[in-house]
Amino acid sequence: MKVKNALFLAFKFFSSKNTDKNLFRHIRGAVIGIALSLVPLVIVLEVTDGMIEGITRRYIEVGSYHYQARDLQNSEADYKAVIKNLESLETVDNAFAFIQDTCLIYTKKGRTGVSVRGLPENLYDNDRGLKEYLVFSEGSFTLDSEAILLSSSIAKKIGASTGDEIKLLTAFNQPGRALVLRPARFIVKGVFTTGYRELDEVSVYINYDRASSLFRGASQPYIGIKVKNPYNSSDSYKDKTAEELRNYLPPAFILSSWYRLNYTLYKSLETTKKLLMLIMILILCVASLNISSAMIMMVLSRRKEIAILKSIGFSQNDIALAFLATGFLIGLAGTFIGMLAGIAGSLHINWIIGTIEKLINYFIFSGYFVLNLFRQTEYGGFRILDSGYYLEQIPVTLDFFELCLVSFISLFLSSAASFLPSFRAGAIRPVEILRKS
Amino acid sequence: MDKVVEIEKLFKKYKSGTDDLVILEGLDLTLEKGKKLIITGESGCGKSTLLNIMGGLDRGSGGVVKICGADVEQMEEKDLYNFRNRIIGFVFQFHYLLKELTAAENVMMPMFIRGETKKKSLEEAEKILLKVNLAERASFYPYQLSGGERQRVAVARALINNPSILLADEPTGNLDEKNSRIVEELLFSLVAEQNTTLVMVTHDASLSERGDMTMKLEKGRLREI
Numbered sequence: 001m002k003v004k005n006a007l008f009l010a011f012k013f014f015s016s017k018n019t020d021k022n023l024f025r026h027i028r029g030a031v032i033g034i035a036l037s038l039v040p041l042v043i044v045l046e047v048t049d050g051m052i053e054g055i056t057r058r059y060i061e062v063g064s065y066h067y068q069a070r071d072l073q074n075s076e077a078d079y080k081a082v083i084k085n086l087e088s089l090e091t092v093d094n095a096f097a098f099i100q101d102t103c104l105i106y107t108k109k110g111r112t113g114v115s116v117r118g119l120p121e122n123l124y125d126n127d128r129g130l131k132e133y134l135v136f137s138e139g140s141f142t143l144d145s146e147a148i149l150l151s152s153s154i155a156k157k158i159g160a161s162t163g164d165e166i167k168l169l170t171a172f173n174q175p176g177r178a179l180v181l182r183p184a185r186f187i188v189k190g191v192f193t194t195g196y197r198e199l200d201e202v203s204v205y206i207n208y209d210r211a212s213s214l215f216r217g218a219s220q221p222y223i224g225i226k227v228k229n230p231y232n233s234s235d236s237y238k239d240k241t242a243e244e245l246r247n248y249l250p251p252a253f254i255l256s257s258w259y260r261l262n263y264t265l266y267k268s269l270e271t272t273k274k275l276l277m278l279i280m281i282l283i284l285c286v287a288s289l290n291i292s293s294a295m296i297m298m299v300l301s302r303r304k305e306i307a308i309l310k311s312i313g314f315s316q317n318d319i320a321l322a323f324l325a326t327g328f329l330i331g332l333a334g335t336f337i338g339m340l341a342g343i344a345g346s347l348h349i350n351w352i353i354g355t356i357e358k359l360i361n362y363f364i365f366s367g368y369f370v371l372n373l374f375r376q377t378e379y380g381g382f383r384i385l386d387s388g389y390y391l392e393q394i395p396v397t398l399d400f401f402e403l404c405l406v407s408f409i410s411l412f413l414s415s416a417a418s419f420l421p422s423f424r425a426g427a428i429r430p431v432e433i434l435r436k437s
Numbered sequence: 438m439d440k441v442v443e444i445e446k447l448f449k450k451y452k453s454g455t456d457d458l459v460i461l462e463g464l465d466l467t468l469e470k471g472k473k474l475i476i477t478g479e480s481g482c483g484k485s486t487l488l489n490i491m492g493g494l495d496r497g498s499g500g501v502v503k504i505c506g507a508d509v510e511q512m513e514e515k516d517l518y519n520f521r522n523r524i525i526g527f528v529f530q531f532h533y534l535l536k537e538l539t540a541a542e543n544v545m546m547p548m549f550i551r552g553e554t555k556k557k558s559l560e561e562a563e564k565i566l567l568k569v570n571l572a573e574r575a576s577f578y579p580y581q582l583s584g585g586e587r588q589r590v591a592v593a594r595a596l597i598n599n600p601s602i603l604l605a606d607e608p609t610g611n612l613d614e615k616n617s618r619i620v621e622e623l624l625f626s627l628v629a630e631q632n633t634t635l636v637m638v639t640h641d642a643s644l645s646e647r648g649d650m651t652m653k654l655e656k657g658r659l660r661e662i
Binding site for chain 2: 309430
């Protein structure tokens with residue numbers, strides 16, 4: 001088998017302008033088919049990657065932190081000494097104590113259940129991750145003893161804004177007495193958003209010392225730990241950082257990584273991504289059938305040429321390889337165009353979604369305008385991705401390895417789709433063709 | 438003199454429904470190097486079948502076919518590719534040029550398949566195109582050439598590897614009178630120059646005079662006329 005001969009022919013078959021118009025349409029259709037099926041695949045892949053990364057980052061920087069250590073045996077350990085010890089480690093960026101419990105928050109305008117977290121006053125200045133993802137729309141990260149920071153959705157629910165007075169109602173059991181309810185007064189010093197509604201829905205921050213006295217006896221403090229590379233912990237068997245941290249914690253403490261703490265959420269997102277990929281690859285499989293039909297057309301229309309090639313010394317394998325390489329080139333062209341369009345689409349996904357929403361809303365609002373001539377109706381606007389469930393802005397991450405993998409799958413399917421027609425081309429007996437013609 | 442073609446008792450039959458249709462029936466032929474054999478005969482008498490068997494494109498049903506000493510009937514499929522590439526040159530009634538390739542690229546293909554570089558093959562193709570008076574058309578695609586020019590390109594392609602035997606199956610059958618004469622002229626002068634053995638199947642009686650030998654195929658055998 002002479003590969004160079006086969007590649008030469010394949011390149012000519014693919015790139016020539018002298019191909020039959022009908023065959024050219026088939027080849028063009030196959031290229032477009034592959035390209036079109038790759039665009040949503042790349043967009044879905046890169047956008048879900050970005051979404052998972054965006055949600056994960058918010059969870060681990062604002063919610064669970066990279067690691068959490070907790071004294072399960074109530075050994076009355078010296079938290080300050082433990083934190084100082086942890087911070088001496090090179091891998092640790094920041095360690096701090098926090099305490100949390102659930103309460104009822106209320107004003108005259110509304111009330112709701114919240115998860116109150118007591119944090120150190122200076123945390124915002126020391127924690128880069130928190131600073132990046134806790135964005136204040138009102139006020140700032142001020143945690144003096146009477147301050148409370150509300151997420152924007154809670155502030156909206158209870159109708160509070162910066163400077164307003166609110167109350168937290170805590171409940172705890174006292175030995176020999178019924179459930180004791182205790183209200184505590186706070187002043188709103190800031191309203192923030194993390195950009196992810198699920199985190200914003202219940203988050204309220206107060207001063208750590210105030211929280212300790214408020215939840216006295218009801219909640220145990222935790223140690224939140226931020227490390228330089230938190231993503232090691234997604235593979236628990238290789239989590240060297242966790243092992244190092246455990247050596248610096250008293251024996252009574254247990255350590256949990258963000259991956260363990262958010263395991264269900266993370267796995268659910270990963271599974272969703274895998275399902276989407278599977279669906280998209282099935283679409284790619286269907287598109288690669290176009291290559292198969294284009295190759296069948298090509299073989300049928302070139303039977304005489306195949307016969308003459310065999311008569312001048314081309315072997316069965318040379319012919320099959322030439323057609324296989326042609327199928328590969330069709331797949332390569334489709335993959336190249338599809339990848340470029342997919343990457344461009346991924347990078348501009350926020351603009352694309354925004355534009356589609358605007359267009360749809362334009363038509364719907366026009367309809368409502370006509371309806372309003374007869375009766376009063378209200379319309380809140382159409383959203384493709386509700387930020388209540390997804391991020392406000394979709395972050396896009398281009399993963400080189402994944403893009404290479406998708407390209408490889410596409411090329412493999414293209415070649416596989418051309419295998420049978422190529423094999424049949426190789427098996428054509430020249431004498432039958434020459435006799436018939 | 439060297440014997441290029443040695444055929445003994447060649448049979449060829451096809452299945453036609455339940456019956457066997459015998460095309461060649463104990464055909465014998467011997468040809469020496471550089472000889473030009475013209476074969477005539479009625480349509481369907483088996484002229485093309487004989488050429489196809491000699492060229493290793495088809496198999497006989499019995500007998501011995503030796504080309505340049507090699508028993509074609511006994512050759513493995515993979516050896517036949519080399520045999521067709523190095524020993525045989527084919528010219529058919531229709532040119533069968535690849536429309537995606539230029540005239541020079543079409544001509545170079547047998548040499549390129551043989552293992553020469555593309556550059557060397559193209560150089561040789563241009564040389565032989567010069568001999569068939571198509572040097573200035575080397576970069577033309579088949580659709581840019583006339584019928585006669587296409588057939589001259591096909592002749593050049595058949596001869597680029599300097600084959601021992603050229604099998605021509607009605608090479609002028611699709612051409613007008615003027616172009617037929619041009620192609621014939623080139624064909625005969627080139628095989629004479631290369632000392633190539635020529636076996637030509639034709640209905641054109643005027644060509645009989647140009648061969649060293651003219652034979653008629655009838656009732657499955659060759660008869661000298």
